[in-house]
Amino acid sequence: MSTVDKSGFFEKVYKVAAQIPEGRVTSYGAIAKYLGAAKSARMVGWAMNASKNREDVPAHRVVNRNGMLTGKSHFGGSNAMQQLLEAEGVKIREMKVLDFDSVFWDPMTQLEEPY
DNA sequence: TCGTTGACATTTC
DNA sequence: CGAAATGCCAACG
Numbered sequence A: 001m002s003t004v005d006k007s008g009f010f011e012k013v014y015k016v017a018a019q020i021p022e023g024r025v026t027s028y029g030a031i032a033k034y035l036g037a038a039k040s041a042r043m044v045g046w047a048m049n050a051s052k053n054r055e056d057v058p059a060h061r062v063v064n065r066n067g068m069l070t071g072k073s074h075f076g077g078s079n080a081m082q083q084l085l086e087a088e089g090v091k092i093r094e095m096k097v098l099d100f101d102s103v104f105w106d107p108m109t110q111l112e113e114p115y
Numbered sequence B: 001t002c003g004t005t006g007a008c009a010t011t012t013c
Numbered sequence C: 001c002g003a004a005a006t007g008c009c010a011a012c013g
Helices: A009-018 A028-034 A038-051 A080-087
Strands: none
Touching: A009 A028, A009 A038, A028 A038
């Protein structure tokens, strides 16, 4: 495969995030768990931090376990993240995802085969 | 090598 | 719900 980042960890996160369907959201822990690093959910966030340089990574579709748009703070301090999600059909209330359970996209459940 | 930080998760109070 | 504490791991200085 194309070697973009030898770390691999970031690339995996980017791939999973890039596979998130529109109108859906996932959590850092879910991605981390899918990558086999459930305990390193923070690393997913860290990877996302670098992903900001990557347009292929819809970081706005990634929220924390509580469905809260924690990333907004790093997204530019604006409500753009919320607007993007709402534009895709995701209801946002007070920076939190409504029906999070309904819009929640679990890579482990949706993606049968692993990387 | 060490210490600090962090877009998390979980438990406890 | 909120705040505090703990764990976990990688990046940064």
